[in-house]
Amino acid sequence: MMLGNSPAFYSFSTNDITKSKDFYEGLLGLKVKTHEMGMLRVFIQGKEIGIIYPKENHVPATFTVLNFEVTGIEEKVDALIAKGIVFEQYPAPLQTDEKGICWPPQGTDRPAIAWFKDPGGNILSLIEERP
Structure with a gap:
């Protein structure tokens, strides 16, 4: 290309x-x-x-504008929560947990994802590929 x-x-x-x-x-x-x-x-x-x-x-984007690939997503989420970041809560089919992490169903190769917003309301995410 x-x-x-x-x-x-x-x-x-x-x-x-x-x-x-x-x-x-x-x-x-x-x-x-x-x-x-x-x-x-x-x-x-x-x-x-x-x-x-x-x-x-x-006008804030209604989609994820920036993804951060991480390891140890739960620890990263905890660290950002401690700094005052509020993670988004989504119902099924994304179904985030109480911290805001969407865990992949067992047996799938989907990543774990947690979404949060910047001061302009744009959506960012932490994303961890699962083994």
Whole structure:
């Protein structure tokens, strides 16, 4: 494919760039740099993975905009809860537990997932592949 070797990154908006910077940098521990145009450049493992830009008429995404692949999802959820993060609660078929983790049914290769929102209301997730 003609774009198969092209670097790619995500971008989404927020209604409060300062709160978003504090959230991604302070709470989640990501490296964040403010771009001269007022956007946030987000880095993981030294690589820029995306931008968050201010938008006056921002409307939160109704889908997951950013997934973090983790090991030990329950411990990560507990650590984020301790920092004040509230995980989303979903009914069946996703059926999250009291912490907000959707555990895969036994015998499936589906991942465990826990969803939470950033200050702009955008949906993020922790996702752990199950053996």
